[in-house]
Amino acid sequence: MEVHHHPNVEKKTFKEYFLEFLMIFLAVTMGFIAENIREHVNENAQGEQYIQSLVEDLESDTMRMGDIIRYDESKIIALNSMYQCYDTVTGNLRATSCMGLLIKYSKVNRPFLSNDRTIAQLSNAGGFRLFEKEDADSILEYERMYRNAHDFEMTAYQEAQDNVRNTLNELANFKAVSPLQSISSLSGKDTGDSSLNRPLLFSDDRSLLNKWFNQLQLYLRVTKAQSMLLKSLQAKATTLIIFYKSKHHLK
Numbered sequence: 422m423e424v425h426h427h428p429n430v431e432k433k434t435f436k437e438y439f440l441e442f443l444m445i446f447l448a449v450t451m452g453f454i455a456e457n458i459r460e461h462v463n464e465n466a467q468g469e470q471y472i473q474s475l476v477e478d479l480e481s482d483t484m485r486m487g488d489i490i491r492y493d494e495s496k497i498i499a500l501n502s503m504y505q506c507y508d509t510v511t512g513n514l515r516a517t518s519c520m521g522l523l524i525k526y527s528k529v530n531r532p533f534l535s536n537d538r539t540i541a542q543l544s545n546a547g548g549f550r551l552f553e554k555e556d557a558d559s560i561l562e563y564e565r566m567y568r569n570a571h572d573f574e575m576t577a578y579q580e581a582q583d584n585v586r587n588t589l590n591e592l593a594n595f596k597a598v599s600p601l602q603s604i605s606s607l608s609g610k611d612t613g614d615s616s617l618n619r620p621l622l623f624s625d626d627r628s629l630l631n632k633w634f635n636q637l638q639l640y641l642r643v644t645k646a647q648s649m650l651l652k653s654l655q656a657k658a659t660t661l662i663i664f665y666k667s668k669h670h671l672k
Contacts (some may be wrong), residue, residue, distance in 0.1 A: 471539060471548055475560065478536040486655040489531045493648040500641040501528040507634050509621045510622075514630075517597075517621040524598065524621075527585045527640055533651060534568045549658050556574055559664070563657050570650040581636070581643040588633045597621045 497520050508521035540560065543549050549557045589598070598621055622630065665671060 437581065449509050460542070466569055469669060471543060471555075472499060473495070474539040474542075476662055476665050478539050479563075479662050481536045483655055483658045483662070486533055486658070489533050490648060490651055490655065492531055493644055493651070496526040496644055497648070498642065499523065500637065503634060503637050503641070510630065511627065514622055514625055514627075515620045518623050524589060524593075527582065527637060528589075530574070530582050533570070535571075537564075540564055556567060556665075559661055562655075563661060566650075566654050566657055567582060570647070570654050573650060574647060576645050578647045581640040584636045585633065585640050588629065588636055592623060592629050592633050593621050594623045610638050 490531055503523055504518065506523060509516050543560070549560070552560070
């Protein structure tokens with residue numbers, strides 16, 4: 422009967438086991454650290470891309486707000502003539518030529534819509550975690566200010582403009598007022614139409630005329646409030662642009 426002899430296997434010492442464990446542990450740890458560094462680098466790069474995109478959005482916003490603010494300033498100057506016009510028209514119901522300017526600047530609001538491309542991406546993708554708290558808070562504050570201005574524009578501002586327009590529809594002679602609704606008039610150009618010189622009033626209803634001027638006065642106050650909101654928002658956007666360009670060394 423054959424006897425099988427098992428080869429002698431030299432047992433590893435505790436020191437050898439410890440070294441093997443240490444090598445495996447170091448390899449796993451280094452891999453984990455390397456992955457964290459890679460993710461951190463990628464997140465920093467992504468965050469910088471978001472900042473660059475946000476600055477472009479803010480620059481676009483400031484340009485559009487500037488156009489609207491300048492238009493509203495022209496509107497405020499024109500509407501301030503309503504007081505003299507009221508005296509003129511109530512003194513002579515056929516002397517309505519001064520109403521043409523008031524009608525032109527009270528029939529249209531120029532809305533401001535923020536370029537929220539980047540902010541929408543940040544919200545949908547959870548991108549705010551990529552920013553320092555100071556950066557994230559400043560972006561959210563700008564968004565809050567925009568929402569307040571937009572809500573005011575869609576409610577009080579639009580309602581005041583609708584009231585003026587609706588009363589004018591009852592008050593005005595169709596043939597006299599229709600040239601003021603033309604495309605060229607909407608763009609702020611003078612049509613030169615002689616029909617603007619004819620009496621605008623459809624009737625001698627002084628109470629309706631008084632109602633229109635009262636609504637026009639409210640519309641002027643609301644326009645001033647809306648303009649102030651936009652100016653504050655524009656100042657905030659400008660501050661953020663300067664801040665981000667300086668902090669992140671953007672051109």
